[in-house]
Amino acid sequence: MRMTAADKIRAYHSLRQTGKEFCGRLLNVIPKDVLVSTAQELGLWKSGVLVADTGDSDILADRMIYDRRWDGRSCIEHFEARNGRRPASPCLRSAQPIPGATLSSPIA
Numbered sequence: 001m002r003m004t005a006a007d008k009i010r011a012y013h014s015l016r017q018t019g020k021e022f023c024g025r026l027l028n029v030i031p032k033d034v035l036v037s038t039a040q041e042l043g044l045w046k047s048g049v050l051v052a053d054t055g056d057s058d059i060l061a062d063r064m065i066y067d068r069r070w071d072g073r074s075c076i077e078h079f080e081a082r083n084g085r086r087p088a089s090p091c092l093r094s095a096q097p098i099p100g101a102t103l104s105s106p107i108a
Contacts (some may be wrong), residue, residue, distance in 0.1 A: 026065055029078040034070050038063050 003011070039045035039060055044052050052060065065075045073081070 023061060023065070026075055027061060028080055028083055029075060030064050030068075031070065034064060034068055037061075038068055 035050075036045055039050055039052075042056070042060060042063065044050060044056055046058060068075065071078075
């Protein structure tokens, strides 16, 4: 059975929402001083205010989640310490098999 365009859109919206919720949970473990210093590093902190255009906040979040360490741990490690477990991938948790879906890889 092939997925209709409406099925694909529903699946996308479901995964997107789950991803937003997951990212929000990760960001909750980041202390304000780490947020401020990272925003300053990226030129997004002006006179005590976060100043971000569309897309800048995504870059800020990615930097804090994937690149920054504080107290010797990454964001994921802080999440794990606070919650007693490593976060499960939102895609794996919420994804359902897609009937008729196939995987492909680009030809090098």
